[in-house]
Structure formats: C-alpha cells, structure tokens
Amino acid sequence: MSVDEQRRVKRLPREVxxxxILDAAVRVFSEHGYHNxxxxxxxxxxxxxxxxxxAYLGHKEDLFAACIRREAGLLMAAIAAGVRAELPPDMQLWHGLRAFFRFVGDQRASWRVLHRQATSQGGPFSxxxxxxxxxxxxxxxxxxxxSAAESDLDDSAVKSTEALAAALVGAGESLADWWLDHPSVPEKVVAxxxxxLVWMGFGDLVEGAVWTPTPE
Amino acid sequence: MSVDEQRRVKRLPREVxxxxILDAAVRVFSEHGYHNxxxxxxxxxxxxxxxxxxAYLGHKEDLFAACIRREAGLLMAAIAAGVRAELPPDMQLWHGLRAFFRFVGDQRASWRVLHRQATSQGGPFSxxxxxxxxxxxxxxxxxxxxSAAESDLDDSAVKSTEALAAALVGAGESLADWWLDHPSVPEKVVAxxxxxLVWMGFGDLVEGAVWTPTPE
DNA sequence: CCCGTAGCCTACTCAGAAGTAGGTTTCGGG
DNA sequence: CCCGAAACCTACTTCTGAGTAGGCTACGGG
Structure with a gap:
C-alpha cells in the first residue's frame, strides 16, 4: 500500500x-515474533x-538469521565504540553499560528481534x-x-572471572528486556x-554506599 | 503408540x-516451542x-496458559518453602536463590515453557x-x-529498592536460562x-572479598 | 537500435496443523 | 436390567502461510 501511493519507486540496485528488506524484516519479526x-x-x-x-535473502530462516547477524554487529560496534581503553575499569564498565542501554533504547525493534525472539527459537538462531x-x-x-590485575587476587577468584562476566552480560540482557516493558525509566537510570548492583552489591548499597561516575 | 502397546488403559476420571495432558503439554511445548x-x-x-x-483444556492458547499457571505456582511454592523468615536477610536470599535454582535444575522442562516460551510469545501469555x-x-x-530497615537508609535508596529487586529477579531468570545451556555446572555453584555478584559486587570481589553462607 | 541480464510481479500450489462432527463404549444409579 | 451421561475415538474440514512457476520490463553495453 505504502509504495503504490507514491507512483512506484524505480528499480533499485540489489544492495538497496x-x-x-532487512529493515522491514527486523520490524515485523520484532512485532509479531518469528512464527507469527x-x-x-x-x-x-x-x-x-x-x-x-x-531471491535475495533466501528462506524465512535465512532471512531471520541475516537480521540477527546484522543487528548483533551493530550492537557490538556501539558498545565497543563506547568503551575507551584508557579509562579505569569501573568507568569503562560504566560507559559500556551506557552504550548498551542507549542502543537498546534507540533500537527497540532490533533488541526485540535480537534477544527475545532469537533466544526463544531453537536451532540455528540461538x-x-x-x-x-x-x-x-x-x-x-x-x-x-x-581490573583484577591491579589488585592482588588469588587463583580461584581469577578463575571465576569469566563466569561473573557471563552473569553480568545475562543481567544486562535481562534488565534490558525488563526495560522494554517499562520505557518511562530514563536510560541513564537503568544503567x-x-x-x-554489579559493582557495589546489595551488601554495600544497603549500608548507604553508592557508586557514582567520576566526572572527566 | 505408547498406550496401545499396553492394552488400552481404562477410562479415567477427568482430573487424572x-x-x-498438562504434563504432556509442558514437555512438548518446552521441546518444540509454542508454535512448533x-x-x-x-x-x-x-x-x-x-x-x-x-474438551478438557480448551484451545491451544488456553492449554498453554494453563501450563504456565500451573508451573508458575509450583515454582513460587518451591521458593517460598525455601525462605525461612527467622534467618538474617543475606541467608534468606541465599536460600531463596538455592530453592530457585534447584527448581530450575529439577524441572528444566517447566522452566523452559515458563520462561523462554512465555516471554517470547506476546499476548495473554506474557x-x-x-x-x-x-x-x-x-x-x-x-x-x-x-535488610535496609536494619541500617539507616536515606529516601532515594529506599525508593530504588524495588528496582533493584527487579534487577535481581531478572538476573536470576537470565542466569537460569544460561544454566540451561551449561548443565555441567552444579546448582550450588551457580547460586x-x-x-x-549481587551481594558483594565486582568492586568487592575484585579486592578478594567473598560471601560465604554462615553454617547454621 | 537491439538484446541479455538484472530487477520485479501476479498468481498459483501444497503441506501442515487447528479445530470439529458425529459416533461408540463403559460406568454408575435407579 | 436399563438408560443417561461421561469418557473416548476416527475421520474429516478448513485455512493459513511458506515457497514457486513463469513471465514481464527497464537499463546498459555493443
């Protein structure tokens, strides 16, 4: 309907x-879910x-996979761009988180298709x-x-670093999901x-301690 | 196939x-997803x-909703049973977490249908x-x-309590999802x-601090 | 000016799965 | 012993939506 109204757009090169198509697919997948x-x-x-x-993107599965690949690339790029290596670890984490939540906020459709949909479909998507x-x-x-290298850390603590990273990533994904359903909260606040939570822990927070970004 | 082999089971009362049917539905939904x-x-x-x-459970949507309701009830009951009100807050949290992960570990199918599937389907399920x-x-x-009441806490910190609770619940859900894909990790370790992460925070952990349950 | 190829469409096929019509058997109460 | 209702089945109908066959049309190079 949308196209006919404006006197059929000329033929366009394949990449365009x-x-x-990918834009449309991301939008539709995020609105109705993969199957619907x-x-x-x-x-x-x-x-x-x-x-x-x-002809261009293949079958439905291929199309969906292409969506995920593209959006995942954009997300990772956004995060990487936000993290500046010369800063101290907590500030790096802070900037990474903000970049992540900014992406989710700006690209809700992308995040939906990326996380909610892909997670729930088995097979090639996951x-x-x-x-x-x-x-x-x-x-x-x-x-x-x-961050750990700067302090003196015993072996067992080092070993669990990756596990903690996994938990943090999971918490981020999950909180982003939650945020989708509570859009009124500002991005900075969620971050x-x-x-x-992640840097101080409840134990400290309950005692009134709060982490705040050091102004640059 | 399974039933015919053992000389058709007698007629059974409706509740049985x-x-x-619900058992079968939970299993099948968790294996293939709602649509498949x-x-x-x-x-x-x-x-x-x-x-x-x-005749008994209604249409596909009704059946799925019935599955969610039943399994959600079981999960909440399991957690509530694990938390003993007379313990200090951190131990309560600890027991709650363990009960939660124990449920997920024992009832993988339930958790799948409950969380992964339901989250990704829109409409009545969510x-x-x-x-x-x-x-x-x-x-x-x-x-x-x-926990906060035991210390002196300013207003803003109190306000965000619910938000932190949401984040924790989200982190738990998410970590449980992760665990589904890494079943070799023992339940106690995940918990x-x-x-x-949640009680100490990276900030403390990196300095070598660790939370351990106080033996009863 | 002409033709090959890339861009593009209409109009189908067909499989799979939701949901149903309508009948048959068993059981418990009168 | 009989009959009504509850338990239960086979064998459909129907519809949605993935995927395709087969062709038309514009543009660029020779």
Missing part, C-alpha cells in the same frame, strides 16, 4: 533492496514482492546469539581481568542501577 | 486426564485423542508471566526492605555466583 511474522507482511512493509525476498554473547563476555572478561 | 508444538503430538504423548484436549514475576519481585523487595 536488501537493506529495505509472515513473509507476505514483510514483503508488504518492504514495498517489494515476496519472490524478491526469496547459535548466532551465542556467538554474539560470547563476544560480549570476552569483552567484559578482559575488562574485569584488567546506573545495573552499575550499582 | 487433565494432569496427564502440535496438538497432535501433545495428544499422542498424553496417550489421549485430540478432541479430549479440546501477562501470566508478568504476574508471577511481580510476585517474585514483591518477595525480594520485602526481603531487601527488611553462589549470583549471590556473590
């Missing part, structure tokens, strides 16, 4: 169409006929997700390891909650 | 059949014909989930509030990770 999203609706939203999708999560965990592990 | 689970397979696993399901999560958050909030 692929982008339009129909190829017909995606083609409609993209302003393209169904066979084009099959692998894409696993790969991204693995990259995120590696990043956080490195950060914590640097600071997680930062406090 | 309903339980069998077919009523035919559920009826087959339950050892009952499809019209029986419709409401069931929301209700359960709300109960969990209330429980944790109360626990933290008690202690979350306990440490």
């Amino acid at each position: 169409r692929e982008r339009q 999203a129909s190829m017909d609706e995606i083609s409609d939203v993209a302003g393209v006929s169904k066979p084009m999708i099959y 692998e894409e997700l696993l790969a991204m999560r693995a990259r995120a965990i590696t990043l956080v592990t490195a950060l914590l390891a640097r 600071s909650w997680l930062m406090n | 059949r309903e339980r069998q 689970a077919s009523m035919d397979e559920i009826s087959d696993v339950a050892g009952v014909s499809k019209p029986m399901i419709y 409401e069931e989930l929301l209700a359960m999560r709300a109960r969990a958050i209330t429980l944790v909030t109360a626990l933290l509030a008690r 202690s990770w979350l306990m440490n």
